[in-house]
Amino acid sequence: MFFADWRRNRWSMNHYNNNSSISVNSSTPVAIYRHHQKPIYQLREPQDREGQETRKAGPLGGRVAIILKDSYRSTKIDIKFNPKTFECLCVSSLPFCSNKISWVSIYRPGSSQITSTFFDEFRQLLKKLTELGGQVVIMGDINIHLEYQTEAHAVQLTSLLTMFGYLPHVQTPTHNKGGLLDVIITRFEFRVHNIIVDPPIISDHSLLYGLLDIELPKTTCLVNKKVRNFKRINIDKLKDALSTTDLSTHKKFVGRNIDELFDICDTLCELMNKYAPQREIRIRIKSTPWFDDDCHKIKRCVRRLERVYRRTRDHSDLIR
Structure with a gap:
């Protein structure tokens, strides 16, 4: 799973696979390769708002994108409103499991002042995601200093997430100046393990990646x-x-x-x-690995006793 953010023709990724090389050009499609083989991830040229994979740059600056494997069955989610204080893209997919997962890529410009409108719109987004059901993964650059746990904006955001049952998982700085600005957020029961924050190299923000508890079919x-x-x-x-x-x-x-x-x-x-x-x-x-020979014998015995009781209707045959 890849979450991409274009800002002034710069590229940063919030999640990536090891042993992958990236070929990027702001005017051509993006392809991600592994060991010089055929592309395993592809992103088409940015489309309009009705596109499946990208959202165009707006007055907030930058673009957000979600890059999925072709094997994922994905659908763009209409959140029913157009946020003014942050960029957002939501995609629903079924990656190798029966339960639906909603992937959300979000970017709030650091140059914009944090206002009550942002929290109102973010609350509206969380409410919409809750209505969809299934698991949710929110990733992106939110540009709120969460390292200061007693700071007013950090407290307000944390309280908002707690109210809807969400938990931020990144605990270390993600910016080259020491700020914890990038997030990986899921529901409380949907854990993320082995989160690694790589040092900022390409961008002034770090690369984040981790392991999700996805139940295989x-x-x-x-x-x-x-x-x-x-x-x-x-x-x-x-x-x-x-x-x-x-x-x-x-x-x-x-x-x-x-x-x-x-x-x-x-x-x-x-x-x-x-x-x-x-x-x-x-x-x-x-x-059904749990259904062994002992379970099979017990089931046959129970079915036999049930047939006896249905035939006799005698209470002495009801429990043995």
Whole structure:
């Protein structure tokens, strides 16, 4: 996951993968490569506000972008309002897991004065993200000195995040002059581990990256299974067919030898293939490592006792 911020044709990244080289030009598309192979990340030329990946530069200066792998199913989120005090871009994606994650790239210009309007708009953004559900990751340059925990603006921002159940994870300075200005914010239960703040090199801000607790989907496997559709059997035709065979009454089974019983079984299979043909389907089975042999035996025992109780309706058979 990459969060990009263009300011006066300068490039800074808030998150990156190791062993990647970056080719950047302010007038050409951005491509990120690994070991000189094909691009694994691509960003098209900045589009208009309806674009999926970028937001154009405005009066606040700069651009914000979110760069996703092609394998991510992503959709731009409409936050239903146009903030005046900060740049913002929201994208929803499903990266290798069943739960939706909303990625938010934010930039508040450091040259702009911090006013109550900013906190009102930021509260509106948090409210919108809460309504969307799923997990949320907010990253970017917010230009509020969070290293001063007792400073009025830092206290107000922290209180606002706490009220909506969010937690900032960066605890060390991210600016070359010692300010903690860049943030990685998630919900309390969505932890970020191994956050590393690299020294400022390309930009005056540091590169931030870490590991997210993303629950991987349960592994599944496809299995071929043979089934019959017994619900679609024509009962009348089946009865007529049985009346012409040795299966019409159970008395005809008495005194038969093993070969004759096998012939009766073959006759029954032929009737089933005629009135309920066997077909093969492919089903998806979820992996359940916890369901071992002991669980399977207990389940069979419980089902057997349930059948006994349904047949007898005796309270002595209810609990054993």
